[in-house]
Amino acid sequence: MQWSTIFKKELTEHWRSFKWIWVPIVFIMFAIMDPLTMYYFPIIMDSVGNVPEGATLDFPTPSVAEAMIMSFSQLGLLGVLIAVVVSMGLVSKEVKSGVYELVLSKPVSFTNYITAKYVAALMLIAFSLAVSLLVGWYYVNILFGTISLVQITVSILFFIVYFMMILGIVMLFNSFLKSQGLVAFLSIITVVILNVISSIYSHVITWSPTLISDYINMYFYSGQLETEIWFSTVAAVAITVMCLVIATITLKNRAID
């Protein structure tokens, strides 16, 4: 009962600040920008590029897989940034403004408070990712060639798992920091460090959750799902649960102080 109350309050708050409109739109733009510019690159170069007379420029047209991967990698960079920024104030803002005390003066458990907020944010991001990548897929299908619906759906689901972990990390920093900027900064640093470490040791820690996007890329090239992607998924879920549990405990301890 109280979980759904907080959950609904979160959803309406996201709705009031237009997050349900602007986040999907921004994600859609990230997803279609690269395939579009790659496809029309020769035309763009012709009109603005000052190509010397007689020079012929041969740009290889990217393959279907490459074009689709562009959408994913763009969202993997800028999409992560937006996801972090959107969720950086979920708890920290309420602690700072005092709304938090107001909420917790009612009989609300910390677990419900954290998970309801987390699920609401995850729904927003998952929806945005699904919509934007489907639009990206539509564009790639028109411009470059076909990718099956099954393949794109599976890839989107795994990509959502990756974002699930990122939101978990953001929630963790939310629970003990008051400054939204610091939450965003530390979350992004953590994600970057995780990415760097797992790409350096990618042959050792094959289960690293940040390798999910790499496995998705391979899936587009070969059409075959790597077995390791399941380990990465399990690792991502484990890290998410751990982050949420620690976040709950931290909030509890802070309330006692």
Place this chain on the structure above:
Amino acid sequence: MDATLIQLLLPLGVLQLILIVIALIDLRKIDETNGPKWMWVLIIIFFNFIGPIIYFIIGRRT
């Protein structure tokens, strides 16, 4: 410019327009922003694509 190019770019234009419109609606409804409101109107309208996003991220004060 062929017809397909326009067909492909039209959705982008429409999305950008929606983004600008909802940013302006939000700006009208909100009590306080970081920095003067007229500045945000200019940013939202003249900085294509980036303007509304920047407004939603750092302009709103709640």
